[in-house]
Amino acid sequence: MKRKLRKLYVGLMGRGEKAKSTRKAMLAFAIRLMSAAFIYFSHVILARWLGTREFGVYTYVWTWVVILGSISTLGFSMVMVKHLPSYFKHGKLAEFLGLMHLGRIFSFILAVLITVLGILGVYLWGDFSNNVFAIPLILGMVCIPLFALVDVQEGMCRANEWIYLGLIPNYLLRPFFVLIFSAGFIFLYGEIDAQVVMMGCIIGSFFTAIIQLFLIERRIAQKVKKQVKAYLWRPWIGLALPLLLTDSFMLVMANTDIVILEYFMQPEDIAVYYAAVKTTLLVQFIYFAVVLASSNQFAVHWHDEDREKLIKAVNHSVKMTFMPSLVASAGIIAIGYWFLAAYGPDFTRGYPVIVILSMGAILRAATGPTEWMMTMMGQQKIVLWSTGGASLVNIVLNILLIPIWGLEGAATSTAVTMAGSAIYLFFMVRRELKIPIKFAGLV
Numbered sequence: 001m002k003r004k005l006r007k008l009y010v011g012l013m014g015r016g017e018k019a020k021s022t023r024k025a026m027l028a029f030a031i032r033l034m035s036a037a038f039i040y041f042s043h044v045i046l047a048r049w050l051g052t053r054e055f056g057v058y059t060y061v062w063t064w065v066v067i068l069g070s071i072s073t074l075g076f077s078m079v080m081v082k083h084l085p086s087y088f089k090h091g092k093l094a095e096f097l098g099l100m101h102l103g104r105i106f107s108f109i110l111a112v113l114i115t116v117l118g119i120l121g122v123y124l125w126g127d128f129s130n131n132v133f134a135i136p137l138i139l140g141m142v143c144i145p146l147f148a149l150v151d152v153q154e155g156m157c158r159a160n161e162w163i164y165l166g167l168i169p170n171y172l173l174r175p176f177f178v179l180i181f182s183a184g185f186i187f188l189y190g191e192i193d194a195q196v197v198m199m200g201c202i203i204g205s206f207f208t209a210i211i212q213l214f215l216i217e218r219r220i221a222q223k224v225k226k227q228v229k230a231y232l233w234r235p236w237i238g239l240a241l242p243l244l245l246t247d248s249f250m251l252v253m254a255n256t257d258i259v260i261l262e263y264f265m266q267p268e269d270i271a272v273y274y275a276a277v278k279t280t281l282l283v284q285f286i287y288f289a290v291v292l293a294s295s296n297q298f299a300v301h302w303h304d305e306d307r308e309k310l311i312k313a314v315n316h317s318v319k320m321t322f323m324p325s326l327v328a329s330a331g332i333i334a335i336g337y338w339f340l341a342a343y344g345p346d347f348t349r350g351y352p353v354i355v356i357l358s359m360g361a362i363l364r365a366a367t368g369p370t371e372w373m374m375t376m377m378g379q380q381k382i383v384l385w386s387t388g389g390a391s392l393v394n395i396v397l398n399i400l401l402i403p404i405w406g407l408e409g410a411a412t413s414t415a416v417t418m419a420g421s422a423i424y425l426f427f428m429v430r431r432e433l434k435i436p437i438k439f440a441g442l443v
Helices: 002-013 017-071 076-089 093-125 134-159 163-189 194-223 233-264 267-279 281-303 307-343 345-365 370-376 380-405 407-432
Strands: none
Touching (some): 017 134, 017 163, 017 233, 017 267, 076 093, 076 281, 076 370, 134 194, 163 194, 233 380, 267 281, 267 307, 281 345, 281 370, 307 345
16 A cells, blocks of 8 residues: 555656656646636526526537637647747747747737628628527627637647646636626626627637736746747648648537537527536546646657657556546536536436537547647648548538437537547557557556
8 A cells, every 4th residue: 555655656746757747637637627617607607697598599609609719720729739849948949939929920810800701791691680699699709819819828838838827817717707797797787698798708808818918928038038030931831721620620529519409409409408518528628638738748759759758658648538537427427417407407408418428538538639649749631531530420410310319419429429530540549650559548
């Protein structure tokens, strides 16, 4: 027993890369866990304040903000994670500063363009008299540039290992502002709807982006002396475009179900499904925490051609992903019904969705962060084909299964395609990279 405790202590408090990776993953997970609890709390309150129908409208619109805002980063968030650690390590400070500056500018400009086109599209094709989504969608479009700026800055923070600065603004600060604005509106006027919450999202996104921008600039000034920036346009954009497509396909897989539900079911059904999805997010937070702690290590070891350290980092990330995900999924399945009941009595019919998505999350966790491994090691084309094919299958399955099984059909489509893509990439890591990655850290 003493040996096991000593081994655990060394594993957590040691100075080696494995211990550092573990501590970073635990810190990231702790922050995401706190944010998950707060977001869950805020969504329960908003669902109670809005009612099932208006909450469904809000969640549908915010899903589009997430999709278009993430696409607006143009893949630069992942480019930064791949290149910034190497630039700083090898003293390429001009490129280090140039990439961060270019990534933010490109992402913001693209996001503004998408916002203009989105508002124009809703204005031309939206039926403002009968469509409950039209005005909230226009307000949601205004959030996109601010969402994109925060998203790409999160990538900068991940690359520089500024975990607090990368996670707290996006996952705690913004939902806090939204909840405070909504509460203030109720205090003044007695009720809110989806339009009011989307106005709160605009204000919350603005303050979050500005605060994070100020803090990042101060950190950069402390880390690197001011100097002329270098811009490697061709290699950065050449890498960003396939990463953009990959990220877009991942977003399609993660959000197609909610988008397609709007065509077959009512806003109340979207609200129930969204609540069930958010309840299962704890497992995804574990996955994200490991990615945050490990992805820059994959890139550094690959660039340094240190195969021994790379293999250790890969298999350590699988273990760090699978076991906590398995335990968390079992816990969510056990108490998920009561979590949904907190939203309201109508939401408990989403419990089968929790079970289905949790099973898919367990299978995905057993492979570790495979798409990030492949991407950080220059195999983004394989990831692109895998996620692209899976996203198309996801669309087809949703169209086929939602009319038959309803919410359960949407959950099955997402679980099957997410797990299938991860398993395919798992075998690609073995075959293409010749890395003996172990399924669930065992085989």
